[in-house]
Amino acid sequence: DGQKNEQVTYSVGIVQEKSKKENKLFQYSTINALMSGQYDGDITLDEVKKHGDFGLGTLNGADGELTEIDSKFYRFDSKGKMTQVKGDLKTPFVVTTNFQAEKTAKITNVANTTELTAKLLEQMDNKNNFYAFKMPVKLTYLKTRSEPKQERPYRLLKDVLAEQQVEFEYKNVSGTFVGFYTPNYAATINVPGFHFHFVSDDKTIGGHILNLAFDEANVQIDPITQFEVQLPQTKEFAEADLTKIQLQDIIDVEGDHK
Ligand SMILES: C[C@@H](O)[C@](C)(O)C(=O)O
Numbered sequence: 001d002g003q004k005n006e007q008v009t010y011s012v013g014i015v016q017e018k019s020k021k022e023n024k025l026f027q028y029s030t031i032n033a034l035m036s037g038q039y040d041g042d043i044t045l046d047e048v049k050k051h052g053d054f055g056l057g058t059l060n061g062a063d064g065e066l067t068e069i070d071s072k073f074y075r076f077d078s079k080g081k082m083t084q085v086k087g088d089l090k091t092p093f094v095v096t097t098n099f100q101a102e103k104t105a106k107i108t109n110v111a112n113t114t115e116l117t118a119k120l121l122e123q124m125d126n127k128n129n130f131y132a133f134k135m136p137v138k139l140t141y142l143k144t145r146s147e148p149k150q151e152r153p154y155r156l157l158k159d160v161l162a163e164q165q166v167e168f169e170y171k172n173v174s175g176t177f178v179g180f181y182t183p184n185y186a187a188t189i190n191v192p193g194f195h196f197h198f199v200s201d202d203k204t205i206g207g208h209i210l211n212l213a214f215d216e217a218n219v220q221i222d223p224i225t226q227f228e229v230q231l232p233q234t235k236e237f238a239e240a241d242l243t244k245i246q247l248q249d250i251i252d253v254e255g256d257h258k
């Protein structure tokens, strides 16, 4: 009958509502506690990564600089060695978020962290939010620090870093820049202003960024509108006087003052 057999197919697409990340920064302990010498936390990295896949901090004993990318944790130690660390290690201070870029911005001709922070501020619509920044970048210059594992009785972080901070300088290093911004009103909770760590693509170079330079990169920007602080339930934390840390002490510890 010449009836054309039409093959009719229906494809049923289940529209997956893109799961809106809860847009939260999770942190364990506070920067004031870390600055006060609270170097032994009671949370493991496996527990931390339940709260986020992107972050930074340190390990118990202030044993090096910790950076989290895609839920993997890397320690850059005071000998300049980077290792991926196991999830059963504990941390006294860490911040993490499930990174989700709201926008990406091209940044060019950055000669130092001062210029970088100015360019990042230009991209921030609300400076009373927290922010996370993720930036694959080829750094033409990188200066980082780390510090050795501390022994009890623990000293203030500013004294540890003043005497034992080890600085490293590199040229032409490609990797991932991990940055956070905390509004000054939260300065006793987290590092006020900007806090930058780095992990090279070959996982050999990183740490806490003291200075950097690069020609061009696209920074992914994640405004964060909630933050959750898990307080250590250690005896030392319960007995610590966390009111003695001065804002200037934190600024001095975080930046490059050479
Ligand atoms: C270990 C510290 O150097 C830390 C947490 O990276 C920081 O306060 O910058």
Ligand SMILES: [Zn+2]
Pocket (backbone or CB within 6 Å): 056, 057, 065, 195, 196, 197, 208, 209
């Ligand atoms: Zn740091």
